Amino acid sequence: METKIYKIEDCAACFGQIREAAKIIKTGGLVAFPTETVYGLGANACDPNASKKIYEAKGRPSDNPLIVHIAEFEDLYRIAGDVPAKAKLLSNAFWPGPLTIIVKKGKAVPYETTGGLDTVAVRMPDHKTALALIRESGCLIAAPSANKSGRPSPTLAAHVKEDLNGRIPLILDGGEVGIGIESTIVDLTEETPMILRPGYITADMLAEKIGTVWTDPAILTKDTSARPKAPGMKYRHYAPKADLIVIEGKKKNVIEKINALTREKQSQGRKVGVIGTDETIGYYQGDRVLTVGSGKDVDHIARNLYRILREFDEMETDVIYSESFRSFRIGQAVMNRLLKAAGHQVLMAKDNQGDTKIV
Ligand code: AMP
Ligand code: MG
Numbered sequence: 358m359e360t361k362i363y364k365i366e367d368c369a370a371c372f373g374q375i376r377e378a379a380k381i382i383k384t385g386g387l388v389a390f391p392t393e394t395v396y397g398l399g400a401n402a403c404d405p406n407a408s409k410k411i412y413e414a415k416g417r418p419s420d421n422p423l424i425v426h427i428a429e430f431e432d433l434y435r436i437a438g439d440v441p442a443k444a445k446l447l448s449n450a451f452w453p454g455p456l457t458i459i460v461k462k463g464k465a466v467p468y469e470t471t472g473g474l475d476t477v478a479v480r481m482p483d484h485k486t487a488l489a490l491i492r493e494s495g496c497l498i499a500a501p502s503a504n505k506s507g508r509p510s511p512t513l514a515a516h517v518k519e520d521l522n523g524r525i526p527l528i529l530d531g532g533e534v535g536i537g538i539e540s541t542i543v544d545l546t547e548e549t550p551m552i553l554r555p556g557y558i559t560a561d562m563l564a565e566k567i568g569t570v571w572t573d574p575a576i577l578t579k580d581t582s583a584r585p586k587a588p589g590m591k592y593r594h595y596a597p598k599a600d601l602i603v604i605e606g607k608k609k610n611v612i613e614k615i616n617a618l619t620r621e622k623q624s625q626g627r628k629v630g631v632i633g634t635d636e637t638i639g640y641y642q643g644d645r646v647l648t649v650g651s652g653k654d655v656d657h658i659a660r661n662l663y664r665i666l667r668e669f670d671e672m673e674t675d676v677i678y679s680e681s682f683r684s685f686r687i688g689q690a691v692m693n694r695l696l697k698a699a700g701h702q703v704l705m706a707k708d709n710q711g712d713t714k715i716v
Contacts, residue, residue: 360521362514362528365391368489375486378527379493382407387414389503389517390490391531392482394455394540394556395510395663396517397426397500398525399490402436405469408499414524416506421589422472423499424457424540425479428491436479436497438463443545443567450566453483455536455557459544470499472588476546486531502539503528509595509663509698512537516667537660538690542587543570552576553587555690557659576693579701597666599630599674601699605681606706612640614706615678619643622676630674632665634658637680645672652680655688662691666698 363374378388382399385407389398398415400407402425412419425436430448433440438461447458462477471477482488491498502510505520514530521528541556543563552560552572563570575583576590604611604618619629619642631643634652647665650657669677679699682691696703 358523358526360518360523360525360528362518362530364530365486366532368485372489374529375489375493378490378529379495381526382490382494382496382498385410387411387525387527388490389511389514389521389525389528390487390500391514391529391534392426392484392487392500393535394482394538395512395534395536396503396514396528397482397487397498398503398517398521399426399498399500401494402426402470402497402499403465403467404496405467408467408469411499411501414521415501415504417501418506420472421501422474422478423470423501424542425466425470425477426487426491426498426500427479427481428488430481432497433460433479434463435465436463436477437461441545443550446566447543447545447563448481451558451562452481453488454481455483455540456480456563457540457542457554459542459546459553461546465497474588476544478542480540484531484535486529490529507595509666510539512660512663516664519667533660535660536656536687537663538687538694541690544586551586553585554590555693557687557690559686559689579696595666595694595698596700597677597698598670600676600702601679602676602702602704603679603681603695603699604704604706605683607708608637608680610706610708611680612637614704615680616640616642618678618704627675628673630669630672630677632669632677632679634680643678645669645674649682652682655682655684655686655691658682659687659691662694 365371457480503517511517541558542554544551575585629643630645631641638648649661
């Protein structure tokens with residue numbers, strides 16, 4: 358199958374291409390499209406065979422449910438068996454936007470879309486092309502991230518092409534995404550809402566609207582026997598080809614520790630990669646040193662992280678050392694993805710290991 362790529366800069370000017378994409382969705386096919394979080398791989402959520410095609414194209418385990426994307430608030434009532442008051446409050450506050458809510462499934466959504474669950478994940482993306490595609494297709498669109506299972510989510514159309522070329526008929530190229538990591542998922546089916554996946558919308562932002570919100574303890578621990586409530590979170594998700602280790606501590610100590618580890622590995626003939634920031638990369642002696650952006654701009658780091666991880670897979674490195682990007686807001690979600698990619702390998706950098714002067 359040939360994979361076409363249409364550049365969409367302006368939805369009105371590109372309406373012909375969006376209509377063609379919508380026709381593919383309507384007739385049971387797959388289209389990759391941009392959203393504000395990452396690129397999605399879309400199909401008609403109400404057509405069991407279309408959903409199955411998503412799993413096949415991605416190589417996704419069939420127990421990992423899909424998020425249903427909508428363009429109108431009323432569509433929530435088409436999808437959900439029951440719309441709790443908190444779902445109304447959250448959708449009013451954060452849609453369109455990077456928040457997925459989980460509610461009881463209505464009849465319109467088949468089990469092929471929900472991985473056999475009686476609940477369904479729903480989101481309204483904040484992206485003109487995504488909304489135009491949903492509206493023009495007249496469908497609810499099931500769309501997981503448009504990567505091959507086990508690869509980082511795509512933040513550029515080129516990433517989708519890398520993973521799915523020849524497996525899907527069309528990619529809508531909307532340029533680089535705005536946020537760069539997947540939506541926050543909050544489960545509203547229990548008494549107290551629970552975050553199943555951290556993202557741009559934080560627990561504090563949710564609590565301000567609906568009161569107490571818990572976070573699934575299984576996503577905060579490195580204990581792999583803890584079973585996360587979102588089926589997809591139990592998978593490693595992405596493991597770089599090289600061993601990835603995160604170094605935590607004060608900036609100066611982290612740089613010294615990474616350089617000491619780099620020297621040690623290089624003396625054994627190993628190639629070393631380093632993930633730093635604009636402010637720190639000049640201090641590193643790794644064979645491949647990449648920046649995720651300014652350490653002062655965690656939004657930028659979120660947008661760059663998956664691209665950098667993909668770039669390392671193209672390079673010959675045996676081990677990658679990464680700085681830690683813990684911070685408030687989206688920093689929590691960034692660290693969740695980085696630690697997962699690292700298989701939770703973390704080293705602490707202590708004081709007095711060298712004399713690097715940080716300016
Ligand atoms: P992706 O679309 O690739 O970002 O993955 C969707 C994520 O949402 C996966 O981690 C799924 O396990 C999770 N998810 C989707 N539907 C549900 C649901 N009904 N209950 C719990 N988690 C869900
Ligand atoms: Mg995904």
